[in-house]
Amino acid sequence: MEFSAVDSEKFAVQEFRERCRNAGLALTHQREIIFRTVYEMRSHPTPEAIYERVREQLPSISLGTVYKNLKTFLDTGLLREVSPMHGSLRVDAITEDHHHVVCTQCRMVVDLGEEELEPVRLRVQLPDGFVLKRCVVEFYGLCPRCAAKPDKPR
Amino acid sequence: MEFSAVDSEKFAVQEFRERCRNAGLALTHQREIIFRTVYEMRSHPTPEAIYERVREQLPSISLGTVYKNLKTFLDTGLLREVSPMHGSLRVDAITEDHHHVVCTQCRMVVDLGEEELEPVRLRVQLPDGFVLKRCVVEFYGLCPRCAAKPDKPR
DNA sequence: TTATTAAACAATAAATATTATCATTCGTCA
DNA sequence: TGACGAATGATAATATTTATTGTTTAATAA
Structure with a gap:
């Protein structure tokens, strides 16, 4: 139904x-x-x-x-942020593919090498005609420091 | 070496x-x-x-x-954007976990259900003390429309 | 109901982030 | 070296977000 x-x-x-x-x-x-x-x-x-x-x-x-x-x-939690990273431009000198561990509180970003993750596998096709450039996995949560202090959690 | x-x-x-x-x-x-x-x-x-x-x-x-x-x-391509989605806040009424297909040109976002992807598997531990909330996979590229017109590709 | 109170509202100012303009200076290449 | 287009610094303009304040509204309980 x-x-x-x-x-x-x-x-x-x-x-x-x-x-x-x-x-x-x-x-x-x-x-x-x-x-x-x-x-x-x-x-x-x-x-x-x-x-x-x-x-x-x-x-x-x-x-x-x-x-x-x-x-x-x-x-x-009634809505979600599409990208908890927005706010300001952040640049990265590492131009090799890699992933991110992001603290949603202080916005700190830690890198995760491509090889530290099993390859991402799609079970479906991407939308027809979409030209894929890169794929990034973002792990969102609280870093140790922010997890400790009970500020305003998101 | x-x-x-x-x-x-x-x-x-x-x-x-x-x-x-x-x-x-x-x-x-x-x-x-x-x-x-x-x-x-x-x-x-x-x-x-x-x-x-x-x-x-x-x-x-x-x-x-x-x-x-x-x-x-x-x-x-000398540097990369950490989050090609930044710019402005974007909200999502779908609060279930899911992933995104993002056009880096026009910033259009298409959702990809959790089940349309093989589960993401880490080969290493996340940083000690990091409290994971969610994990989002972002597929960046050009949508069919933007891929067609040879504007300014990023 | 209706009175009370805390929360939410609209209007507006302020702060932050980013882009555009333009006169001057600086690299590039002949 | 000298001409020319590109880049810089100063500054203004725009976009995005947050804070402030006086007024209105919803929740609660009498």
Whole structure:
């Protein structure tokens, strides 16, 4: 059996309400619209793109509110960051393929050589016409230092 | 046989000069210092951090120059981006583990379910005390659309 | 309900990150 | 060496994100 898009959305919104309650978050109209918008977009939108869409339904909403709520949703696990590494450009002088161990708290990155991992194997084809350049495995978590102090975990 | 750090650096700088020539880039003092600095830092520094370090040797250098050269180095493959996804926050309503196919040109992201990949297997231990939260595989390349038009490839 | 209180809101300013502009200087190559 | 295009430094402009503040709203309990 399959859920239709509508069912799945209803489920997600239900889930959303419950999770807000569990996290002690007030259930505001804005929050619900923001969450539903992201959920419906299905792409991996930026705050700006979300803001544009949400504004169609809530013309008076502020960009700051979108940012603050996205952050709240990330903190409570209602949403995820596509790339916990964003923030600022980071460059790498090692141009050989390798992987990363990333602390999501302090953003420290440790390298992992290509040979320290079993080769990544796909069970399916990549999208037709996609030209693959490289493949990177990122291990996200907390480094020893950040794991120790109970700051604000993400 | 092993290369010492000094040998390896000399090699890298030699390589750097040659690659500049091949790419038609003028070999300036600033470029050499910037590259060597990144190479020596070994971490995965931000432009700001690189700027601070470079300034110790070239007090008059401008932050813009650092940015522009980093970009040039990335374009010519002398350096790599740690996370080609940076730029702006991107959120994801799918909170189940999954992977990404990313176009480095237009930054489009396609999801790849956890089950569409053989499980990732480490051959070594993660750094002692590291608390792993999740593991994401990113396939970087060009989407069909971007592969077609010979814009500016990265 | 309705009053109370803490949280969330909109507006705005500030901070951070990045790119663009332009006059001057510097490498490159004849 | 000298001409020319490219690179630099200074600075302005833009983009992204966070902080601040006064006002409004949701949650809780009487």
